[in-house]
Amino acid sequence: MKRITLLSLIAHFLLLTPVFAKKETFKYPAFTIPAELKKNANAVVRLDEAEFTVHSRKSSSLTQKMVITILNKKGEAYASIPFGYSKFETLESLKITIYNSLGLVIKKVKESEIKDYSYSSAGELIGDSRFKIYEPVQKQYPYTIEYESVSDYKGLFVYPSWKAYPGYLVGVEKSIMKVIIPSEEKLRYKCINFKDSISTTTINDQNIYQWGIDSLPALKSEAYSTGVLSQSPQIILAPLDFEMDNYPGSLESWNSLGKWSAILNQGRDQIPEEEQAHIIELTKDCQTDIEKVKILYEYMQSKTRYVGIQLGIGGWQSFPAEMVSEKGYGDCKALSNYMKSLLKVVHISSNYTLVKAGESNNLQHTDFVHSYFNHVILRVPLQKDTIWLECTSQKMPFGYLGTFTDDRDVLCVNDDGGELCHTPIYTIEQNQQIQNGTFTLLKNGDAHAEISTIFTGIQYENIETLYHRSSVDDQKKFLYEEHINLPDFTINDYHFQEDKKQIPSSVLSVTLDVRNYASQTGDRLFIPLNKINRITYIPPKLENRLTDIRYIRSTEDKDSICFILPEGYKIESLPEGKIIESDFGYYQSNAELVGNKVYYTRIFRKNKNTFNASRYEEFRSFRKELAKADKASLVLKKITKS
Template sequence: MNYNKLFTMLFFTLFFFKANAQEFKLGKVSVGELQEKSHPMDSTAVAAILFEKGIVDFEYTQDDGFMMITEVTTRIKIYKKEGYEWANKAVSYYIGSNAKESLSFSDVVTYNLINGKIEKTKLKNDGEFDEKVNKYWGQKKVTLPNVSVGSVVEFKYVVRSSRFSELTDWSFQSSIPVNYSEFKTFIPEYFVYNPNIKGSVLPNITKEKSGKSLSYLYKPKVIPGENLHKSTSQEKLEFTETRTVYIAENLPAMKEEAYVNNIANYTTSVSHELSVVKFPNQPYQTLSTDWPSVTKTIYDYDDFGPELNKTGYFEEDLKVVIDGLSSAEEKILAIFNYVKESVKWNDYYGYSCNDGVKKAYKDKTGNVAEINLMLTAMLRHVGLTANPVLVSTRSNGIAFFPNRTAFNYVIAAVETSSGLVLLDATDPFSTPNVLPLRALNWVGRLIRKDGTSTEVDLMPKAASNDAVMMNYEISANGVVSGKLKRQRTDYNAIIFRGNIRNVKEDVYLEKLENENDKIEISDYSRTNEKDLKLPILENFAFSGSNFSEIIGGSIYVNPMLFFTVTQNPFKQENREYPVDYGFPFVDKYNITIKIPEGYKVESLPTSILLNMEDNLGGFKFMISATGNVIQLVITHQINSPIIVADYYPMLKEFYQKMMEKENEKIVLSKI
């Protein structure tokens, strides 16, 4: 797959904005803003960000050293009731054992226009909430008071942090229109950050350097035996500061559509990662400037590379696991299944171990890194060429730029004579080269023992199948009854197994009936649910009265019944980001229909064959009738997991034609 083409589309379709000279301040809400009934550029918008400004600055104290201060001010207009959610703001902050952060809200106000006058309502104490999300993160949330259609809400929050390895990510775009977005950074000369801009819009950027001084109280260290009453003094720290301002205006809403990996991948934003620290009279500390240095840094972390060298805790157990096995394939599968069964995932992401592989093995639970680094170590121990692969999950976004925070996940890879085998033991239904869907995010970085790395394509090549065999008959009063057999493989199987996990059969069947035009299901059975080597099968009988119409004595029936696609998933006129299916697939339907006695086939849909350009996919609809039996074979396949936006018009037209064909009726008339 041509990832370079995707990167080019995302980052070089640029549009420059003029900087707005207008000054935006909290408390300066106008009557015009309150009177506005709809957004001037998007009448469908439920709300809009009138302005959002962020400032990142640094302050210095003798005790804490440099502290990073992030201040954000926001004004939002509510146009519709559906926009009320924008009157709530939640911000996360770090509460882990190292480098904790503090977060505070202020200036939280709702403005309304009452009888031509501006009325303001301030936040009360019961409108602010602080909660612990997990052992690493807390969250503060404000719920603005007295919000109605037409309101304007404002708030400000400040985060104080010593975690300045990366600045806050700033998104200029949102799921609602943004009138004005501004982000400023004031960076002391001691820190060098790499700015990374993504999205289809380039903000206006200005940069300048100037001298700055910070005053602080110096308190001499007390040495035992010396005078305890040493006086403090006022000191001044002088340095060069780089001031950068990013401004963008009139940004359209980023609207979700079908088959989007993570809309944040394509949203105009800027991120910064610390690449160099250079304090006076100290050697330069280079953190990350390219992928080799990023992966080498990560591999050398105490909670990553050294964990791969620990083997004593599993050696005796592993002898039993691989006893009698000779081939690499047998050993890989045996060790992979052993780790899946022995250590359960605690739902924590990350490429760093929390408590370490030994404790995870003992406690039978661990995070992603502990489980998959343990798996890698076991595979290496039996003589296989195994290495960890750094991954950014779909929810975390694509790792476009070299930085340590681009990744939040790690899997294992084994080099074999037939190619690379990718493994993730955190998912009970994962199999070799069938990773959990969360890990299918373009590319990862394989790290070898010497710290060197190479790019690994994570996207599946083999198609996942969903095959349906359906036999049904139609009664003279239009009732349909029949039997169905469905077989799913690979990614269709892992998704289905995950969906039915811990779901009682009666609950599942009720949902299945309701989601398929209120059919009635009987004689349900499921096989190979636990045997991951085999496709998972469903069998059941069904009946339903919602699939046909009787008009003028003729029966009109949709041959695909509840499998008919009734809407085109692609609705936008144009699309600037790729269509991401996650994996290639083949959906196949083999349908046999028996028509009622006393009826004949008056008309059938015509057969059709559609093929997309460059072998991206196809649709086949083949139908025939012999006597009182109608035979139908339908195949819909997509050959590439990701289709670039250039093909969107073609893809949209393809789905429209496919949908129209699937909705054509069979007409049966009386003999």
């Protein structure tokens, strides 16, 4: 008897579509997705099709069709796509259709079911930008959601770019893009990890560019990586000349982009006369310019707070310094401009600086002039030093940028235009965690601990949460749940203090009672020498590491712990000293018995560096060796009376 499979039944059913339904009713059946695209995937992009048309320097439009099959609950994050609109962007149409696993339409989303939000509803923000979003509620997987949209733009100098992947754990069946631009205008583009050809034709005085890719398997994120997505195919698009809200500009060079930014902010640096007099009074006894900068920075912090402002061209143009002075708030642009204006009163020049902020400082493509920026800081070049100021935080130490904007290329705006500069790189000598502790061990394995830790430079941010949590309950919650790596303990007391200098530092002191710090087996106590700063993470084994291994920053940890041994026990086993030396890092530990005390010392340092992906297994072995060394235990044996 011939075997009938589920797949053959489905295929037979689809062939009979004239009987049961119109042929076009069946679209995107999930079972046709190739198995290799579903591997490691929570969702699969069936089609990502975009057509961007430049009508003039003041007008453009984008037509999109995005079809995504959601394979499981974890893929739901890709089912909802926000569509923004504002003074400069009109969402002309939005059509959303949902299909079941066979490709049958199960829902045509009504306009009333699409939510409309102001970006300001997400936080402290003032703006006229809004977005529409649909949040599907489907209980059966897989299902497919299709978005079709048309947006019109009034002036645009950040063109929509093309990225093959929307994120991790998503396969891509087909992704294509077409750009139509008047032949008198120039389309600038940069291909990244894309080697296929770009089709170019000219029809009716319009240049048409088209490219695409298909059958991309899902990507997993990789530890210690520049980001797998940064290795995926993408094309950055940008105009040569543009116009925003009657402000013409050019992306011919970083200098020309800086000129456009400077023009946007012309005449917005006026400080009220009464405040000018106050500023002069504040700084009259300063002996150096750096003293003046510090006093005015702290004055600015005490007087203002951050509020995002995205009104009109406010996404690029700062609000006047007078408004900040009056209202006491502003966004990164307004507050940096205000600080610049304060310094101008005391004849100190500074640079309004555009930066791509975020914890990861991945290399930007500085050979291609384009607006990568999402934040503004201030650069103050003095005779003997350059001070960098983050103006949106009321608590940031003077002259410290931290992981949000350190070690990256930025665009510093000056009177002549703009120039690329690089923000500070914090060194291993600056990025220290120095921990000293005493553990008094009891016969039952419990311990009383007193630990003091100094954090400097980037590692100052390890306990940043404490600086911003005012309540004791919130601070203790952080210490219990996020900071102290012990399984069962009670905090008896804690205190911390900050030193907000240019390379900031803080000291955290805690006293603890730790239950079962040592494990008891018969007449022996097994005492872990490093339980509070232990390396445990070992990157997973991979068939094919795609990206290079990367240490973003240099850091050094130093630990010194004194264990006071309980009476009635003697040392049975004391671990030997350990040195692990590699270009991946340096590790040293040692334990020494002095009377009834064991002194344990440990150093682990790693330098900012990038290693070839081919060395991944070597790196895993290094991490394994570290984890093993950090598990070293001291063994005590009960002294028996003879």
